[in-house]
Amino acid sequence: MKNLMMMALVLAPTTAFAHASLETKTAPANSAYEAAIRIGHGCDGQPTLEVRVELPDGFTDAAPVAKDGWEASLAETASGVREIVWQGGSLPADAKETFAITGRLGDLPAGSALAFPTRQVCADAQIAWVERAAPGVDPHSLDRPAPVLTIADTGAVVGAAHAGDLAIERAWVRGVPPGAPVAGGYLTIVNSGTAPDRLLGGSTDFAGAVEVHEMAMTNGMMTMAPLPEGLPLPPGETVTLSPGGYHLMFLELSAPPKPGDTVTVTLDFAEAGPVEVTMPVSQFGAGAFPGGDGAGGHGHGEGDAHGTSHGSSH
Ligand SMILES: [Cu+2]
Known part of the structure; x- marks a missing residue:
């Protein structure tokens, strides 16, 4: 050396x-x-x-x-x-x-x-x-x-929260234009405990309902559906909700999330209970966490047609 x-x-x-x-x-x-x-x-x-x-x-x-x-x-x-x-x-x-x-x-x-x-x-x-x-x-x-x-x-970190053995990281909402019927939310959940948990959904004051959705290819078409049992969070594992995959679906928007704002969402876990998270709102169509550390700017973009496909499917 x-x-x-x-x-x-x-x-x-x-x-x-x-x-x-x-x-x-x-x-x-x-x-x-x-x-x-x-x-x-x-x-x-x-x-x-x-x-x-x-x-x-x-x-x-x-x-x-x-x-x-x-x-x-x-x-x-x-x-x-x-x-x-x-x-x-x-x-x-x-x-x-x-x-x-x-x-x-x-x-x-x-x-x-x-x-x-x-x-x-x-x-x-x-x-x-x-x-x-x-x-x-x-x-x-x-x-x-x-x-x-x-x-x-x-x-000072938005998009993060802790609840028992669960850590919520890089939670964000994708900005939508005025009049949009729905919006998507994304986050990473680390279960560092020894027991499973499940993300059931949530609530917020800007949407009438918050569901956990799964996206899948069906007959060559991208479709999405709520997970009736919630999203499993196995012990020792990290589960990511991201554009094109699992996501939070904000329905019946009363105030569409605007780029640059932050919104407060209460996530509902089967075991950990309600957990409040402040989420930054990204630009329209963003593919990754917009929060203050500049992450997501180096080629991991994963654009999808999610925003538009939702408009017709809900
Ligand atoms: Cu959805």
Whole structure:
């Protein structure tokens, strides 16, 4: 490792380039998190052939997001540092791409910082994005800063709630135009307990009814139907309601949710009971959580015709 560092010091150009950085730089503790690291350039004009990202303490269940043309693996260095390694691909020196790792953030204090030291390996050069700012030092003054995630103040996070062993994350409502008859809601539910629960539905003051729906292909047509028994939440599992899949259906809208607003929804669980969640309202047709951490902006969009298909089916 010492040799690698020496090479980096000798060969890294001193010009300021786009730094390797996280797409989502803040996230709440005790939540799912995708560390998507954007690589902005090669090593001194050479294509990047390998990317290694160290996994910080407090970030668990780490798994690489599959990436075309690359093979990813979890490795452990001799000193016990765990890292995700992408190999086998070649990223041109002038290309920008994202290498992502899914995982979970532990019970970390708000304001704490998790570094994801990142190394780009080229044919005969390397860049080590591993520098950490000392207290009182502006991180922008560093030549090769490590990508850093800051743990958000959970009191300020919309779209999240806890109830017993259930954690609700990234809950949002898709904005609809005035006059729309229905709207969809989406969220992730983590059941970290040992007993099953079920999401039965809910209530809110902007809709006459809140149901849990399932979407399915029937004879080549996308259809949806309420789940009469509710949505099962097996112990130890994470269940996601997302556009094109399970969703909350807000019916009989009295005030269609407007983009940029937040709405309060009480979710009804068979075991955990009622749980109130404040949900941000996205733009029309959005495919992912719009909340304040900038998530969803890197190619995971999953547009569907849900909004329009609902108009006629309800
Ligand atoms: Cu529906």
